Amino acid sequence: MSVALRSNMKLGVLGTGMVGNTIASKLVQLGHDVKMGSRTAGNAKAADWAKANGTHASQGTFGDAASFGEIVFNCTSGMNSLQALGLAGAANLRGKILVDVANALDFSKGMPPSLSVCNTDSLGEQIQRAFPETHVVKALNTVNCGVMVNPSIVPGDHDLFIAGNDAGSKKTVTQLLQQWFGWKSVVDVGDITAARATEMLLPIWVRLMGQLQTPNFNFKIVR
Numbered sequence: 001m002s003v004a005l006r007s008n009m010k011l012g013v014l015g016t017g018m019v020g021n022t023i024a025s026k027l028v029q030l031g032h033d034v035k036m037g038s039r040t041a042g043n044a045k046a047a048d049w050a051k052a053n054g055t056h057a058s059q060g061t062f063g064d065a066a067s068f069g070e071i072v073f074n075c076t077s078g079m080n081s082l083q084a085l086g087l088a089g090a091a092n093l094r095g096k097i098l099v100d101v102a103n104a105l106d107f108s109k110g111m112p113p114s115l116s117v118c119n120t121d122s123l124g125e126q127i128q129r130a131f132p133e134t135h136v137v138k139a140l141n142t143v144n145c146g147v148m149v150n151p152s153i154v155p156g157d158h159d160l161f162i163a164g165n166d167a168g169s170k171k172t173v174t175q176l177l178q179q180w181f182g183w184k185s186v187v188d189v190g191d192i193t194a195a196r197a198t199e200m201l202l203p204i205w206v207r208l209m210g211q212l213q214t215p216n217f218n219f220k221i222v223r
């Protein structure tokens with residue numbers, strides 16, 4: 001299912017953390033109407049974000065944001081994404097593209113985090129199974145949030161990976177990433193089972209961030 005991108009769309013961003021804030025702010029800057037969702041309608045971080053981003057920015061519950069968005073971004077804590085999306089509601093996500101940015105990082109034993117799901121399953125697949133009528137496209141989870149919406153922070157050519165079951169939805173998300181966020185190379189790594197691979201990049205990503213002392217780097221495929 002492809003969606004024709006327009007210059008003023010209604011978009012839902014689930015998540016009030018730095019990723020939700022960064023993506024939602026970029027979308028407002030591009031001229032879209034954006035609703036940020038949270039567990040609670042009056043969430044202070046979402047209220048601050050909406051206040052700072054003008055009349056195109058609004059806030060509500062996860063359900064409000066999912067219902068509002070023509071396309072919805074999952075920017076919730078990966079360990080809690082299934083609960084957050086449950087609150088968003090299957091009916092509000094039905095027939096829509098859900099761009100899944102989350103990583104199921106388990107910090108309960110300190111740093112570095114481990115993945116709570118890996119190898120034979122992934123968060124992207126768990127979400128797709130739980131919401132079979134939603135088109136889950138895993139994307140952006142392999143870069144820091146500043147790089148997500150401004151890839152030129154990292155000089156040179158570098159790649160972004162997407163995975164999902166529906167070709168039309170991946171085409172739409174690829175166009176969105178290219179036209180709105182400025183990505184030059186979006187690499188389709190396959191159906192949603194490929195989310196295992198992109199989520200399992202996180203252990204090396206976390207190690208590299210520690211060694212490089214910056215989150216502003218990315219992977220580049222050379223062949």
Ligand SMILES: NC(=O)c1ccc[n+]([C@@H]2O[C@H](COP(=O)([O-])OP(=O)(O)OC[C@H]3O[C@@H](n4cnc5c(N)ncnc54)[C@H](OP(=O)(O)O)[C@@H]3O)[C@@H](O)[C@H]2O)c1
Nearest residue numbers: 015016017018019038039076077078080084102103144145
């Ligand atoms: N930081 C990065 O640059 C980066 C890069 C790539 C991917 N990611 C991924 O992006 C996602 C967002 O990261 P973040 O640091 O911005 O935010 P975060 O702190 O990981 O998540 C914040 C969001 O998760 C929701 N949440 C937390 N516990 C919940 C629960 N028990 N039930 C339902 N919802 C719950 C919060 O709801 P409330 O609004 O109600 O508090 C909030 O909206 C994560 O999955 C992360 O792994 C991050």
